[in-house]
């Protein structure tokens with residue numbers, strides 16, 4: 001890539017060459033993009049040409065000035081002086097035309113430099129080694145990002161390199177010569193570019209370079225692919241009523257969802273979309289210092305509301321239950337979880353069913369008057385409920401304040417549709433969603 005100094009110097013020299021070619025300064029300026037570089041015949045003695053990378057996009061002054069940038073070494077001393085201003089303008093007005101032809105390198109300017117006795121100081125330069133011009137990077141992970149390594153090669157005298165993203169945002173300020181290596185996560189996909197600016201010890205900008213590259217978003221084909229991109233350990237399974245059913249094989253976003261107090265992942269089939277809900281809920285859980293969630297039976301394809309010998313959990317081969325006006329249990333869709341235990345990394349177990357852990361208060365305004373009365377363990381458990389409520393992660397949350405059937409767990413679901421509206425299922429006249437005001441009376445399993 002072109003150096004700042006070279007840009008100035010070489011265009012100056014170009015002016016002189018232009019004179020030779022019966023051109024003029026003003027023409028140089030008008031004609032943008034430094035037409036400059038036309039005649040390789042003039043390249044006698046050329047030793048320059050660090051850049052000559054014609055590409056560069058040309059969408060701004062720097063890009064435009066890249067074409068035909070070769071061949072400026074040695075010119076500085078000879079010709080820089082009086083035409084410096086003109087040179088700068090010529091460079092910044094550089095436009096699209098790539099007439100410059102991409103730097104044959106080492107002509108005119110060098111000749112001038114030579115003619116003037118070669119008194120010019122060595123040209124400052126900075127060149128990208130990584131990424132390569134036009135390189136493509138694929139984002140991975142969740143949230144998706146591409147880790148892009150930056151490295152440059154600089155001329156002597158450059159002791160500090162600043163990398164700037166498109167609009168000038170400082171990405172990194174590096175002094176780790178010689179490569180000034182830096183790796184940066186790019187979260188926004190698209191055509192991206194970065195400029196490297198090389199400074200000397202006194203903080204004077206000596207050279208710049210620009211590199212264009214592409215950041216590609218992950219190619220995802222539905223929820224299951226998203227889980228893979230998120231790094232969720234899972235296997236697919238089949239379960240009646242559950243869309244894209246999966247079973248977790250390990251921790252989810254740093255939280256283990258287990259059955260009861262087991263050490264293994266819950267065996268419940270979970271709708272793929274609900275795994276993403278639980279991912280977000282894991283952040284809520286971790287915020288209170290827990291790393292493990294002990295659930296009760298969260299999946300059961302049956303009617304509302306309570307499990308019984310006749311209202312049992314249907315398997316794939318069982319006939320469809322006749323639920324009548326009661327409808328199905330929200331546990332039928334793999335989009336519900338019943339939380340009983342919250343467990344810390346040191347093994348401390350907090351139990352919703354323990355009345356000294358989750359302290360009921362005699363009303364159902366759980367996240368209003370209820371939480372206001374809590375302290376200690378109970379406050380932490382209330383916060384889990386009320387933070388999830390604030391973030392509208394679920395459609396329904398029922399706590400021990402709701403009814404006796406929920407004394408031993410927190411019921412949380414996103415309903416049959418799986419769309420977390422933040423409203424209570426079935427009754428949400430004004431979306432003034434509150435915990436424990438749903439009509440979803442349900443408890444889970446035998």
Ligand SMILES: [Zn+2]
Nearest residue numbers: 338411443444
């Ligand atoms: Zn439940």
